[in-house]
Amino acid sequence: MKDSRKTxxxxxxxxxxxxxxxxxxxxxAAAEWNLIVFGEEPRPAYDRVHLSExxxxxxxxxLTLGSKAWYAERGIELRCGERILALDRERQCVVSDQGxxxxxxxxxxxxxxxxxxPTVPGVNLKGIFxxxxxxxxxxxxxxxxxxxxxxxxxxxxxxxxxxxAAQDLGLKTSVVEFAPRLMPRQxxxxxxxxxxxxxxxxxxxxxxNRNTKHFVxxxxxxxxxxxxxxxxxxxxxxxxxxxxxxxxxxxxxxxIEVGPRGGIQVDDxxxxxxxxxxAIGECALHRGMIYGLVAPGYQQADVAAAQILGRDxxxxxxxLSAKLKLIGTDVASFGNIEPKEAHYDLVxxxxxxxxxxxxxxxxxxxxxLGGILVGDASDYGSLLQLxxxxxxxxAEPLALIAPAVAGGGHSSGPLDLPDTATICSCENVSKxxxxxxxxxxxxxxxxxxxxxxxxxxxxGCVPLVTDLLKAYQKSKGLEVSEAICEHxxxxxxxLNAIVRASGIKSFENLIAKHGQGHGCEICKPAVASILASxxxxxxLKHAALQDTNDVFLANIQKDGTYSVIPRVxxxxxxxxKLIVIGEVAKKYSxxxxxxxxxxxxxxxAHLNDLPAIWSELIAAGFESGxxxxxxxxxxxxxxxxxxxxxxxxxxxxxxxxIEERYRGLRSPHKLKSAVSGCTRxxxxxxxxxxxxxxxxxxxxxYVCGNGGMKPRHADLLAGDLDDATLIKYIDRFLMxxxxxxxxxxxxxxxxxxxxxxxxxxxxxxxxxxxGICEELETQMQQLVDTYECEWKNAVNDPExxxxxxxxxxxxxxxxxxxxxxxxxxIRPLADDERLAGTTV
Amino acid sequence: xxWNDCGPAANFAPELGSxxxxxxxxxxxxxxxxxxxxxxxxxxxHEKRMVLARGLTGDANGEPKVVCPLHKRNFSLKTGCxxxxxxxxxxxxxxxxxxxxxxxxxx
Ligand code: SRM
Ligand SMILES: Cc1cc2nc3c(=O)[nH]c(=O)nc-3n(C[C@H](O)[C@H](O)[C@H](O)COP(=O)(O)OP(=O)(O)OC[C@H]3O[C@@H](n4cnc5c(N)ncnc54)[C@H](O)[C@@H]3O)c2cc1C
Ligand code: SF4
Ligand code: FES
Numbered sequence: 039m040k041d042s043r044k045t046x047x048x049x050x051x052x053x054x055x056x057x058x059x060x061x062x063x064x065x066x067a068a069a070e071w072n073l074i075v076f077g078e079e080p081r082p083a084y085d086r087v088h089l090s091e092x093x094x095x096x097x098x099x100x101l102t103l104g105s106k107a108w109y110a111e112r113g114i115e116l117r118c119g120e121r122i123l124a125l126d127r128e129r130q131c132v133v134s135d136q137g138x139x140x141x142x143x144x145x146x147x148x149x150x151x152x153x154x155x156p157t158v159p160g161v162n163l164k165g166i167f168x169x170x171x172x173x174x175x176x177x178x179x180x181x182x183x184x185x186x187x188x189x190x191x192x193x194x195x196x197x198x199x200x201x202x203a204a205q206d207l208g209l210k211t212s213v214v215e216f217a218p219r220l221m222p223r224q225x226x227x228x229x230x231x232x233x234x235x236x237x238x239x240x241x242x243x244x245x246x247n248r249n250t251k252h253f254v255x256x257x258x259x260x261x262x263x264x265x266x267x268x269x270x271x272x273x274x275x276x277x278x279x280x281x282x283x284x285x286x287x288x289x290x291x292x293x294i295e296v297g298p299r300g301g302i303q304v305d306d307x308x309x310x311x312x313x314x315x316x317a318i319g320e321c322a323l324h325r326g327m328i329y330g331l332v333a334p335g336y337q338q339a340d341v342a343a344a345q346i347l348g349r350d351x352x353x354x355x356x357x358l359s360a361k362l363k364l365i366g367t368d369v370a371s372f373g374n375i376e377p378k379e380a381h382y383d384l385v386x387x388x389x390x391x392x393x394x395x396x397x398x399x400x401x402x403x404x405x406x407l408g409g410i411l412v413g414d415a416s417d418y419g420s421l422l423q424l425x426x427x428x429x430x431x432x433a434e435p436l437a438l439i440a441p442a443v444a445g446g447g448h449s450s451g452p453l454d455l456p457d458t459a460t461i462c463s464c465e466n467v468s469k470x471x472x473x474x475x476x477x478x479x480x481x482x483x484x485x486x487x488x489x490x491x492x493x494x495x496x497x498g499c500v501p502l503v504t505d506l507l508k509a510y511q512k513s514k515g516l517e518v519s520e521a522i523c524e525h526x527x528x529x530x531x532x533l534n535a536i537v538r539a540s541g542i543k544s545f546e547n548l549i550a551k552h553g554q555g556h557g558c559e560i561c562k563p564a565v566a567s568i569l570a571s572x573x574x575x576x577x578l579k580h581a582a583l584q585d586t587n588d589v590f591l592a593n594i595q596k597d598g599t600y601s602v603i604p605r606v607x608x609x610x611x612x613x614x615k616l617i618v619i620g621e622v623a624k625k626y627s628x629x630x631x632x633x634x635x636x637x638x639x640x641x642x643a644h645l646n647d648l649p650a651i652w653s654e655l656i657a658a659g660f661e662s663g664x665x666x667x668x669x670x671x672x673x674x675x676x677x678x679x680x681x682x683x684x685x686x687x688x689x690x691x692x693x694x695x696i697e698e699r700y701r702g703l704r705s706p707h708k709l710k711s712a713v714s715g716c717t718r719x720x721x722x723x724x725x726x727x728x729x730x731x732x733x734x735x736x737x738x739x740y741v742c743g744n745g746g747m748k749p750r751h752a753d754l755l756a757g758d759l760d761d762a763t764l765i766k767y768i769d770r771f772l773m774x775x776x777x778x779x780x781x782x783x784x785x786x787x788x789x790x791x792x793x794x795x796x797x798x799x800x801x802x803x804x805x806x807x808x809g810i811c812e813e814l815e816t817q818m819q820q821l822v823d824t825y826e827c828e829w830k831n832a833v834n835d836p837e838x839x840x841x842x843x844x845x846x847x848x849x850x851x852x853x854x855x856x857x858x859x860x861x862x863x864i865r866p867l868a869d870d871e872r873l874a875g876t877t878v
Numbered sequence: 879x880x881w882n883d884c885g886p887a888a889n890f891a892p893e894l895g896s897x898x899x900x901x902x903x904x905x906x907x908x909x910x911x912x913x914x915x916x917x918x919x920x921x922x923x924h925e926k927r928m929v930l931a932r933g934l935t936g937d938a939n940g941e942p943k944v945v946c947p948l949h950k951r952n953f954s955l956k957t958g959c960x961x962x963x964x965x966x967x968x969x970x971x972x973x974x975x976x977x978x979x980x981x982x983x984x985x
Contacts, residue, residue, distance in 0.1 A: 556913070559936060586932045586933065
């Protein structure tokens, strides 16, 4: 049967080529076309922007933008691992490296770019890499195993990202930059200087003004760099990230116009000098610009798709705003940072915090032209919106970057944005589109993502999308959903109240009376936690509600083995108990590590061995450490007045007393505590959910601190307390938190949302302003009185132990576990080792 | 394809998954009580670990599902298709039934 359709060929299956296919195939008019895609890489298009996350454990599947099945479903013929070698423009056909010759009626070049590799002597030595594809990353990881030091050439956006990745691979890393500052294209001198300080403080060395003369050769592999100024740098491996060069070789060799410095020349319709041929993405040169960012490429893909389908849409240029990810500090720039028109700039620089913010404002003070943010880019979203939508600025524009200083500041919420405002620039989704989606029934962020695609690119706009959703729902009088998931129309706080008031003791009863369906990974553990902190029954009674960690009373590890952390109250342990831990570790071949919480972790335990391990530990007087639960973890201590020459109270005894009081306490999120013997604060009590610091007269109680992702110092709740009052206040505080916090909110997040904040909390705990303190104390006392070690309960119950077997029909352990040895201990095999099938 | 005997139904805790070994294959069997029995591969396609039997079960819009304990990918127990945003592939499902109090799986 002859195919009457026209043929459209896309060369290049990268991010932009893929987006083109997505946009093109979404149109009904695409039915007239047979779409064929050639990609030189061995796999379908993947998310290059998040490539570095491959090192952090994201898999290829995860990064994939459109699987082979995706292409097949849309009737698109995807030919991976096949490269186009030649164009015959006369006959309108392409020739591939596998000898295929195919005719086209329209052709799209989406060949992207290649890393620029300077022609420095020695550049072909082993151990020198670029950073663009999955294969590059595989090669870098393999080499990193045998290296200690790494030099990254190029201090731009990508170079810094590569440097962070190299450092995460355990390499001592240096960045070499030709220019006198970091990120010369995005930052001015002030911003670059501030960034330099931050990068150095993260342990990455930075060499500026360095021009590489040659690479040092050691038996065919690189061993360092020598610079034109005579200085040198040792390096076991090198990553070159010195810019990109458009892949315009096909155009160039076959007579399509290219720019003087490279790039396939296109017009506003994304058409090249050959009217049948389009170019999009990083290979295209548009009005003298090559965009090295994905968002403009996506817009170009849109335009080319529309043009080929007969709609006249134009690309007139795009914004070069960028927010650097992954480097551990915020860096962003937007708009024009070297404006030509009349303007003035406003700068806020705080060296102590490593924060630098600069904005460029039109001479009349009415519009924003561009800006640079280092160290704190929290204003990026709102500034970008002001800039992109040319919105009027507040009378005192300084308030935009220093609200507190300039007094009051501006408070334009997402509702103030014009309807045309682009909320998601990757997918080019406007505020109007999002509001329309909400009107048509989307009521949650995942639904919005699905139906508008907003937030599915780099993800940077998700907070804005969330705010817009809530604000818009409120403004429309729509209910802002408090439901924790599709199974319960209630918040955690409401469920907690329902459970206590109704006396319900099982999930089945609760969902039958107050919910629908059969539960999920969100509501089941949340309800399990509520049941535990209300009725305090052994959690294995509700095994089917628990996350795997709670089902097996141990933390699952990446390879499916488990960790064992016995409780060591206050971090105090006898030599005899240490010996038992050592013996158990030896007997069951476990990896031993001192945790960050003053206790000992035994890792690599087979599921089948957990009961035996715990029986031996319990026989020696150990208890569960609840490292697996949303429960009290550790109460750290310092040696205090017993030993320390500065100590003013016995902090160790107090820490043990507190840990023994609240052990096993289940809560909306984990709870950590510490007791320090004097203001030197060696136990770091101010970084805990509740922390205690000894004073001459008693104890100061601090609350709502944490380390972790968003560190927060705890606030002083009450000072100079005697022992009994201290415990009473902690009882009230913890119980109040348990009853009123949302699921998975640490105390700090809870306090942030608590109406009235710290003042209110003080009022409730110290002055009993709600008249509930007696109740809180009684409820806590009941939990303390009914404490039972979860592991002791389990090892005494053969019924419960039945589940601690990898197979139900065999006593065999999971045969897929395999370990290597490192520093005289075991570790799970890395992914590449697993694939290679090595067991050491 | 044989029906393989996996032992008494009482060995399979309600609302949870359990792993059985059939020849050299690991199969996760889920006892969802009145909603029936399901069986899938035990390997999570995401990071290729033998863990699905240890995942939470539940439903999404009425479709029974298992949630991988490692990174919470959701899979339909009926079709093996992934539910939700990300896509790491489909898992295999197997016919399973209970006869005379014994669990039988076809593999
Ligand atoms: C083992 C340990 C690291 C170590 O080798 O030292 C550890 C290991 C884990 N931590 Fe941690 N954290 C450990 C101390 C800490 C500390 C330090 C401390 O407690 O003094 C912190 C910062 C302090 C804090 O929490 O405020 C810490 C902040 C986190 C966070 C971020 C919490 C946050 O609010 O931002 C997570 C993620 C979470 O809980 O959601 C986390 C989660 C985890 C998990 C459970 C991740 C996971 O889901 O697998 C790790 C598994 C533990 C395991 O399998 O045993 N871990 N983690 C430490 C165990 C301490 C203990 O004895 O129980
Ligand atoms: C590590 C890293 C981080 C990044 N971070 C960001 C970021 O945070 N924000 C941002 O906006 N951008 C970022 N980028 C840039 C972004 O990835 C690119 O802008 C985007 O990938 C460009 O898409 P493209 O389709 O034009 O090119 P590519 O994605 O490179 O795709 C081109 C494809 O065409 C293939 N090809 C070339 N010639 C042929 C041929 N003759 N025959 C067949 N196939 C061919 C290539 O092999 C390639 O697969 C980053 C890039 C990297 C490498
Ligand atoms: S132990 Fe804590 S910090 Fe370390 S990798 Fe795990 S979660 Fe991250
Ligand atoms: S291994 Fe299953 S979700 Fe990651």
